[in-house]
Amino acid sequence: MRRRRRKEEKRATKRVRAADVAAAVEGVAPRLRARLEELTLAIARDPKDCRLRDRRSLLLLETGDPLGALDDVRAWLELSPQDAAAHHRRGDVLLDQGDEAGAHDAYARAVALDPTGARYHVSLGRLRARMGDLRGGITSLDRAVGIDGEDAPDPTTLVSRARMRMSLGDGEGALEDLAAALGATDDSRVTGVVLMTRAELRARRKEYDAAVEDLTLALDGEPDRADLRTQRAVARRQRGDLLGARADLDRALALDPEHGPALLERGLLRRQAGDHSEARRDLVRAASVDPQLRVGSLVARAGSYREQGQLGEAAACLDEALVLAPDSAAALRERGLLRMTSGDPSGALSDFERAVTRDPDDFRSRIERGIARWRTGDRRGALSDLDRAVALGEGEAEAWVARASVRYEAGRLEEAAEDLDRAVSLDPQNSAALIGRAKVHRARDDLKRAQEDLDQAIAIDPESAEAYFVRGISREEDGDLEGALADFNAATERDPESSLALTARGRRLWAKGDVRSAASDLERAAHIAPFDPHPRAALGALCCETGDFTRAVVELTRVLELDPDDPVTLHRRAEALLELNELGHALDDLDRAIALAPDDLEARMLRAEVLFEDGHFVESLKDYTRIVDLDGQDAQARYGRGWTLLELGKADQALVDFEAVLERMPDDPRALVGRGWARFHNADLDGAIEDFTKAIAKDPYYAEAYVFRGRVHLELGAEEQARREFDAAISLDQDDPGAHGGRGFAYLQLGEPARALSDFSRAVALDPEDTDALVGRGEAYFELGDMESAAADFEAALALDPENAMGHVGRAGVFLFRGEPQRAVEACERALALDDQLGPAFLRRSQAHRALGNPVQADEDLERARELGVDLEED
Template sequence: MQCQGCGGRFNVPSLGEMRRRQQRHETIDGQPIGPAEAPGDAQLSEIPSSFYVHFCGDVGSTGRISTTAIENYSGVVAHAVDTLIAQADSDDGFELMVSLALLPGATRLMQIETAPNGPGDSPGVDRHRGREGLVDRITRRIESIAIPDVQHGPVAFLMYRRVNLAPVTKIGIKPFSRYRNEIDKCGIDHALMRAAGLIEPSSDRTAPLVKWWNQGLSRLRSLVSKPASEQAPPLTPEQVFQETSAWIEHTEELYAGTSDAELKRLLRQSPSELALHVAAAARFANREAFENAISAYSDAIQLAPKCAPLLGRRGWYHYVVGNHQAALIDLNRAIQLVPSAAWFYLHRSQIYAGLEAWEQAQSDLDTAIGLAPREPAFRFRRAELHLSRDELAPAIDDLTPILQLDPHNGATHAMLGWLYQQDELHNESLALQHLTRAIELVPDAIAPRLHRSMLYMSQNKFELARDDCDSALRLQEDEGQAHALRGRILQMQSEFDEAIQACDRAMELGVETPAVFLTRGFCYAATDQRDLALADCHAVLDLEPKNPIALHLLGSLSLQQGELDAAMEALTEASRLAPQWTEPREQIALLHRMNENPQAAIDEQSALIEQQPEQPAHYVNRAFAHTQAGNHDDALNDYRRACELDPENEHIFFLRGCFLMDRQEDELALEDFNRALELSGVYDGARLRRAAVLMRLKRHDKALEDYEKLIEKYPDDPYAYSGRAYAHQMQGDESAAEADIDRLAEIAPEDAQEAAVQSLQAKVIRLEGLERYDDAIAVAEEIIDMAPDAAIGYRLRGWIRWYTEQHVEACDDYTRLLELSSDDPEPDLLSSRGQIYAEMGEWDNALADLDAAVQLSRTAGLHQVLAFSLNGRAFALAGLDRTPESDRDFEESVRLCPTNAWAPYNRGIVLYKRGQHDQAQTLLRLALQLDGPPLTQRKRQRAEAVLLRLATSQS
């Protein structure tokens, strides 16, 4: 400091030490360090433009507030003040001083002042009005900052800022000027407590007399080298410890500016001078030359063997270099000398923890907290100890009080944020709150950003997660964990190549964990680099043979390669290790379906539904298995439940529409495809399927609209051109159909013949509708010539021959079709040939085909084919006079397909032959009205003839 009287410069103790000496009524002497500078030398007396001063109140483990708490609080205040000053963006120059006292009971006493004029202002120029808004904003901001716990009296500090002013040699503002008279009269503690209303006003108090300490360093040295004078009351070990610690701090500050060479010279000159050895040890420790520091402390301890602070320091540095035994010896001796020194227990607990002596470590921390219950560091260390033993709830119990003592403790917020992400304590809201606060308080810390990034990723907020990860990498670009996490985020965003690069970088930096290999493995799998994906899978399993995620990936890759046994083995093991994880079991069910074991798949999906009854995907997958097993009603029930659970999922409606379309329930299928397109107008698969259903329903104009939209969106889509050609042909626009087929030949020549056949098929159907049967047969034969190995030509010709009652020829065509599919006969072919046999009167052959058709169509859930087959079998049974069975089949057929004109026709003819004319007349009239499907030309003529005959006979 510089003396305002003589201008000389002096080394003086720290402010804390001077307060303690003042409280003991001891003189404070300064040591001159150079000649006085000339008053004109402004550099020596220039006041910094920004500084902080601790004004009053003991801080520390046994003080009114912990050092960490007041540092954190004042740091937040300083940041707030500087931010608001920067935002003010004023060219005016001014001085600003914030005088702030924290008092018991969460009480704050604040005074913010600005100098009315800068030194360069003209007399009479008052810029105070322009600063009122800034002072108000600073006041409101500080009042919003949580106050740490303070006990037994005030703790005050001041903060000074000079804005847009030239250097000054004198401050124009005094701290706590509002209470200056009371401070001078009663002392600062009493004045601040009284101003805050925490003590009653008292009678006149005389300011405490201040005696200057005149015993110098010899007095301090005597405290650690020999007992106190017999005339003075003996000091307690605690007092000796406090005095000695203060002296050591002062000594370290005193010699901080001394050069290495000068310090060595002094040590050679005075080897028994304790202060020199203490200064040397501190210098070595600051430079992390810990072995040299230990040696210097050992020299000091030889001069003061009962100096507990020196033993504590040396013990700590023994611990730092890994000499735990020596560290324990020193700390045990220090604790024997001063059993009330809480920090010694903290340091010894860390040694015990390093030796995994958990009970001793916790006992020491319990003791430290008992001695200094308001020191956050001890509780924080105990929380870390609990975490090392996976004791999460006790860790929370230790961390929560820290925020009462020190609400701006960034490390505590960070640890709480991490803890609330763990399964045992999962609370995403609290985790986010604490992590965000930790980032605000410690903006240069990487861990809170990474933990918040992981939290955002778990919430599928990938952009926010990526921002945090990138911020961490800007702080430290070689942080391997950040690259690993970034790779995972990129994988979730389907940016697989970048994710692979991030994982590679993480591995280069030494992060070769299972998680990194898995992330890269999934990315390799997604980019069809299966060999590399398998290599990463096996790397994980080498590190963790029971890793269910790696086994799941291995099973998935094996499944893709068709290695079903290997896939089943890996997925089964993954499911065993993680029984609540549904994905492996879903794939196991798929494997059962691939292995033609639908019942096993149903059982697996049923177990999943029991585990997650509200998950629609489980019902959809069980519907697949039920369909494979022939349980079509059960499959439909599962589709219905999935739609109920997720009525906004267009894909589920699309799948159910496909299922209904396969069952030839076209109207219901159309409803589902419409719903899928309502939910997502761009669902092209649903549009293509809807067009096909519309074609089957003979709504050709609507189908054509869908095909037009598909071609507009996908001008090279062969399916759209093929479908539109079919639609044009059904409308009789053969030139447009041929144009589409020609276009198809250009873009997909391999599909051109199939499309041409399909177009001719549409022509056959159209000609049949026009009752141009000979022309239809000719086109069918054209198809046979074009594709002799295809079934469609024979199917079309057999159908037209049947409808024109060329029964023998039709029977030959269907027999050929059944020969082509002998391994797996189609139920509709058996149904058609069986009905032809029935119309020919070959009842036994008819029943053989129709019994098989009924059974197959029931199993496949083909309701329309079943209805037609039952109708044909009823007709054949009637021909054999098996009337009850015939009536039963007729009734079921009508129930399944009430629009089928052939059912009332066949039954009407049977009843007519039985002489039941009234019933026959009713049924034949109904048959002439129905059109789903309608009667053929000859059946219609026959029905009309019978009705005319009946009408004539009745007249």
């Protein structure tokens, strides 16, 4: 194996050097070039001097000529094949060329030839760690440290071992190594490296103050190092010192305007502060000056675009990132978040699956997959992922916060509280953990502790829009509406793109009556979060309240495109459709809402009312009965069912419902009117008048009570008293068709058909489908001798309601006038088939039989009419 590798190396030295290597050699400083020429001449004079080969190979390697270095090493090994230093140099050259396996063999050979050579163990240990064998790497470095002795350990070796221990989670061992390294050097550069490493470890342990302290010490020795300032900026940001972090990054970029990591970090900081435009500018520059940062820059820019609702731009960034790094867990995770935002949970879950597959130990990918599983209904899988995320990121507050959020949604408050307590203990400055814990406190009615957590979150991060938003919601629920609005304002100031804060502020402004500002906030929120149904749902509700029902339907339809199974929105759209007289579509929505939420009493109540108004009394009765079954104390349902039963001719049952309402609310005018009308149908006219009179006493402005009392007076033959009742009703409500229709009938019975015609016409104008008013107007036309108009009204009434018995009686009168007594008889028989106690029908049929020459039948019908109370004599 070794012999074959040597042959490959020889062939490599014979190849023509690449242009970039040649350019590197040409660019060597004159002093180094002179040194190379000097060594080359010396080797020419004494080609067997291994020390010369050693020096030149090192110089060639440093000046970017690994092939030349390899040529020297090969010659060196031919001269001294057991020289450990030659094998070590060969390992360096092979590693420079990317041949890790070959380098490993060379370093291992050097160690075997000279086990006391500390630097050989160091090189082998570092390569082992690089190849993933951390424990093997530590073993090699342990030997190196043992060779150096405790009194003179090499600080760079200790730093390398500390890093390996950090990777294995041995923080205490790493700290011991770093402390020893600091004690073993007075070189400011090495001290800076040690302090940087210790700061990195302390930041991982959430000891941000200590990390900042280490980096400050490092900067005291080397104040102009941009990388140190960038690392301190990261630590400052992590401890919540955003101003200090920004100052460090600005200084780092003043020292080195092309420092990619500083540009990347400043971009992330600006994104966190909501300054997305400047953030993306920094991220683009970071990628341009350091191509290794390109994927990270694209992923961060995608996140910025996503947060601003620019989903197309976000997708373009991620497409490019995944072309460059198809297996990037960060890019896959961000694309999953984008797909969640776009309303594609299945696609998001697929991306999170791939991210976890690429990096099974990435706890953040586990978190996102867990949340996606939760959103798609896989609760067991979600909790499994979040449990694993906590196991992988046990020391990361983020993992505990994520699991707590799902446990909170599942109603497992105790477990959520435990997770959040753990998160706060790991990172007392974690505002997300404090906000989450505040939510749990509120759910457990511990309002004081909730407020304390929210205040602390804001104190830690005064720029946290989420903290202000949640505190605003908390204040709103507690009734502190002005405080809530102030918090929502603060949230939108800190993050103008927060759709949640804009939606909440829009609702609050709406409640204050500032409809224009509310609509502006809700429209902005809907634009920012086009796949979040809540802003549009609120906007649709606002449009309903302001009377813009057409736009309300448009907005609510968009909500239902995002969430077709939202019964609340279906109910609300039905209300808007009813205002637009779209009865059929409204009923479709209500049917769907009730199918989704069978126990939703509000939707069922509205459907019952709509069905009642549309004349579907049997179906209406079913809905009212279902509500009463679910809630026997629902007075509105019993009231509605009572009127429905009256329409179905079940006055006794209706009376029971009205009595039930009055047991709970003895003075309710509406229930008194309902019971009065039920009593009227049961022929208890005195009881009916008593109820109507009580209703009027309780509410003198209740126009409908006067209308019903007027109808009873008509039935009693007190036409003048009836007219006065209808006059009173009209004075209270000039647009009540029932009042005008009732007065029309009073005028008919008082022998004033012209005045009756005026009232009936007004009633029909107010309600073109009022068949009783059409029949009454037909009677008025009939009395005035206008048979064509009378016939038209009777036909119109029967077209709307073929079962209007008085319409058939009126039509019979027209037939008699036209000399068609047989058709008059048929019309009367149709009326009597509908109501066999209808006196006017017997009277008209009596007249028709007499016209046909059937005196016996005429007399029988006339007598029956008199028995039923008709006091008119046959003409």
